[in-house]
Amino acid sequence: MIKIFFYVLTLAILTAGCTAGLRRDLDQSQNQITALQQKSINLNQQLQTVRKNSEKNAKDVEDIEFEVSIIRKRLLDMNEPAQQQSRAEIKKLIIELKEKGKHPVEIAPRLRPFGKAAVTALTFHLKDLDLHFRTKIEAVLSQLEPKHVIPIIKNLLHDPNLRVSAARILGNLDDQSVSSLLAECIDDENQQFCFVVAEGLIKSKDKRGIPVMIELLQNENDSLRALAFDSLSKTTGLIFDYKHYEATEKRKPAIRKWEDWWMQNGESFNFKNN
Numbered sequence: 001m002i003k004i005f006f007y008v009l010t011l012a013i014l015t016a017g018c019t020a021g022l023r024r025d026l027d028q029s030q031n032q033i034t035a036l037q038q039k040s041i042n043l044n045q046q047l048q049t050v051r052k053n054s055e056k057n058a059k060d061v062e063d064i065e066f067e068v069s070i071i072r073k074r075l076l077d078m079n080e081p082a083q084q085q086s087r088a089e090i091k092k093l094i095i096e097l098k099e100k101g102k103h104p105v106e107i108a109p110r111l112r113p114f115g116k117a118a119v120t121a122l123t124f125h126l127k128d129l130d131l132h133f134r135t136k137i138e139a140v141l142s143q144l145e146p147k148h149v150i151p152i153i154k155n156l157l158h159d160p161n162l163r164v165s166a167a168r169i170l171g172n173l174d175d176q177s178v179s180s181l182l183a184e185c186i187d188d189e190n191q192q193f194c195f196v197v198a199e200g201l202i203k204s205k206d207k208r209g210i211p212v213m214i215e216l217l218q219n220e221n222d223s224l225r226a227l228a229f230d231s232l233s234k235t236t237g238l239i240f241d242y243k244h245y246e247a248t249e250k251r252k253p254a255i256r257k258w259e260d261w262w263m264q265n266g267e268s269f270n271f272k273n274n
Contacts, residue, residue, distance in 0.1 A: 083117075090114055090121045097140065098125075098133050108143035116148045123152055126165050138165055142172035149173060154181050164193050171200020179206040186212060191219055195227060202235055205271045210235065214258045217242060218251065232258070235271070 093111055096102045111118040122144075125137045141149055149169065156166035167185065170178040182200045185193065186208060194212055201209030213235075216228035225244040233239050238261065242254035262269075 086114055086117055087121070090118050094121065094125065097136055098128075098130070104136050104139035104143065108140045111140060112144055115145065116152070119144060119148045119152050123156070126156075126162055134165065138169050138172075141169045146173045146175035146177070150175065150178065150181075157181065157185055164196050167193065167196040167200055171196065171203050176204055179204045179208075182206075183208055191216065191221070191224060195224055198228075199231055202231060207266070207269055207271070210269070211262055211266070214255070214262055217244070217255050217258060218248070236269075237272075 090111065093107050097104070097107045111122070119141065122137050122141050126134060128134050128137070141153065150173070153166050153169050156162040157170075159166070163185075167182060170181060179201060182197045182204070183206070185197045186201070188194050188197070195216055198209035198212035198216070201207075202213070210232070213228045213232050217225055217232075219225050219228070222244060229239075229242055229244050238258075240254045240257040240261070242251065242258065244251075
């Protein structure tokens, strides 16, 4: 009987201890749940705030972009009369160049203040059917500011119909930076184009043009040979008894002299000071 009593008492104590432990665990779990719920609520509130701010920022950006577009439109409207006047003046000067027979030296200084707009307008007329007028257009472009001419004209070096004009214009500019542009075209198959490129290099005091001219001394085209020799003789002061109009066999000894001279002196060659 006593054993049963102690057994029941022990069981009651253990049960009470377990119950207390379970209550503590439940309380802790409830506290954790409450804390997590509160954290969730706080984060949700923060999220709502961020969303509101984002929407406000997006609206602010939209408003600013709209204002910028309005300002740009107003600037365009304000500049349009001036641009129209410039275009009209450029057109007038180009007409003078063509129809009134004005010399490029007279027209170029008057077009120079119009910068890129003048270059763009003149470039369009490089396709004119009148060869004499095209030559005058080239001459005017060659007298404008290189910083406006080069970015536009260099792209024409790859145009089959305009690349000769482009090379001639670049070669006549007083700017050393054209050498690298022209040198890229020096091995072209078109001999006329090669001549203009080489001529431009020589005008820029780039001796890469000289061996091209020497090679052109044996070209089949008599006029091209004459032009190449003229360029070489003016640049070097040498002639080596070359006569462009002689038969191929008679020209060969003089051509060999040119080739030998360049092989021996090319590396040390310096252009004369003008």
